[in-house]
Ligand SMILES: NC(=O)C1=CN([C@@H]2O[C@H](COP(=O)(O)OP(=O)(O)OC[C@H]3O[C@@H](n4cnc5c(N)ncnc54)[C@H](OP(=O)(O)O)[C@@H]3O)[C@@H](O)[C@H]2O)[C@@H](O)CC1
Ligand SMILES: Nc1ncnc2c1ncn2[C@@H]1O[C@H](COP(=O)(O)OP(=O)(O)O)[C@@H](O)[C@H]1O
């Protein structure tokens with residue numbers, strides 16, 4: 340499943356029409372058919388449905404939807420918002436088809452007052468005003484109509500994208516329809532995953548309108564969705580004769596006087612996510628508080644200075660060659676100057692850098708592009724950490740989540756896991772994977788430490804680095820989703836996620 344910009348979608352449409360030979364009329368009919376097929380089970384014959392139509396092809400989809408719903412006996416009122424003569428091309432063809440079936444159209448230009456009354460009385464609004472063809476700031480009469488719809492608080496279902504939003508941007512101050520559900524055509528658009536605009540989408544559904552795979556392959560967007568099906572197919576199996584050393588020897592380096600919990604969470608998650616052996620490296624001053632909480636890992640207690648590990652101890656006292664993968668950072672503290680790069684430079688396995696590990700990394704960025712590529716480096720910044728790494732503001736990172744993480748991954752040859760709602764995984768070649776699991780219960784200290792542990796464990800058990808990271812991010816979000824079946828959204832703790840791992844992982848087995 341691809342994730343596309345508006346421009347890529349246009350190229351895909353063009354290829355489908357010009358090279359494959361599917362007409363725009365057919366695609367529009369398919370879009371309306373798919374929309375109605377998915378919607379009818381949630382509609383009742385007593386619903387009063389208002390279909391709002393704009394001047395472009397999004398409006399054309401609206402005519403197909405209105406016709407099909409009317410043919411199935413639903414109560415539908417169809418409102419054309421711009422002057423009718425603005426409707427041209429394929430949308431006009433479907434308007435004529437609709438009319439030839441004997442169905443009526445009302446026009447906002449001549450019936451504004453009646454429109455307000457009907458909006459007040461309806462139960463469902465189908466938003467087919469504007470789609471991917473919108474340019475620049477929203478113009479009248481759309482501004483007025485969209486504000487009216489948003490105030491009316493009806494069930495609103497958008498076709499393709501909530502009208503007013505841009506397909507590829509985050510929304511910002513834009514006026515847009517506040518949808519309860521959005522049925523997007525064939526492939527989700529970037530704005531579905533970029534806040535604040537993502538909040539306008541409501542529940543996102545993806546409709547198959549029969550655009551062939553070939554059209555996508557020709558345009559070849561580099562963004563994909565992480566799907567449940569793919570996770571299920573790529574989760575590692577455990578062979579009957581395996582021993583613990585073959586299930587991965589993991590090293591977790593973190594912890595400081597004030598942060599003993601972070602390495603505890605990472606270690607716990609790493610064990611539950613299947614690593615065969617885990618060793619936790621912490622400063623000796625916190626050895627009792629951490630070791631009492633973890634039964635199954637072994638420990639290395641390093642010399643510390645003011646409760647944080649010294650650079651010398653990190654470099655000299657850790658037998659790196661004994662481990663298949665490492666995670667550096669959870670609760671590490673910031674007092675150890677310039678220590679992360681020398682630690683990782685010679686390491687031959689995958690290395691995950693998180694939290695304060697990223698702080699140290701930001702001081703020695705120039706060295707990363709020179710690191711040997713056969714040992715993958717995975718960084719897991721939240722937007723604040725990404726801002727620190729790139730020198731951008733957090734607002735710029737959030738606005739350009741896709742571009743920002745891709746530029747960094749390409750420049751420094753690392754895997755970037757840009758966290759937040761809709762975490763984006765980017766490979767050093769620039770391929771991107773968007774996660775849709777998880778919820779706001781994860782907005783609590785410690786959630787990221789758990790993710791780091793799952794990523795490390797999965798890296799040691801999957802056959803590709805990309806599958807390991809994507810599956811870890813997906814499963815981590817699923818833990819939070821599972822928790823909401825029994826817990827309130829504000830009362831999920833990071834350690835609860837670890838306890839839920841066995842059940843969630845099991846649910847992915849065939
Ligand atoms: N993907 C697919 O395969 C398929 C896609 N399909 C559908 O096509 C949709 C894309 O259609 P599209 O390109 O015709 O553009 P659309 O979004 O309807 O808007 C254009 C209209 O908006 C107007 N307008 C522009 N900016 C504006 C502004 N700021 N403020 C106000 N108005 C503004 C513009 O006016 P103009 O600037 O030309 O005067 C023009 O009238 C897509 O989202 C999907 O629903 C299916 O039908 C078939 C298969
Ligand atoms: N509102 C949210 N919706 C979905 N996921 C979220 C949300 N807020 C945070 N997360 C997820 O929770 C984790 C938080 O990581 P991070 O900020 O590093 O936490 P910490 O450092 O406290 O462990 C990330 O995986 C992030 O994607």
Ligand SMILES: [K+]
Pocket residue numbers: 397466467468469470497498499500501502
């Ligand atoms: K729309």
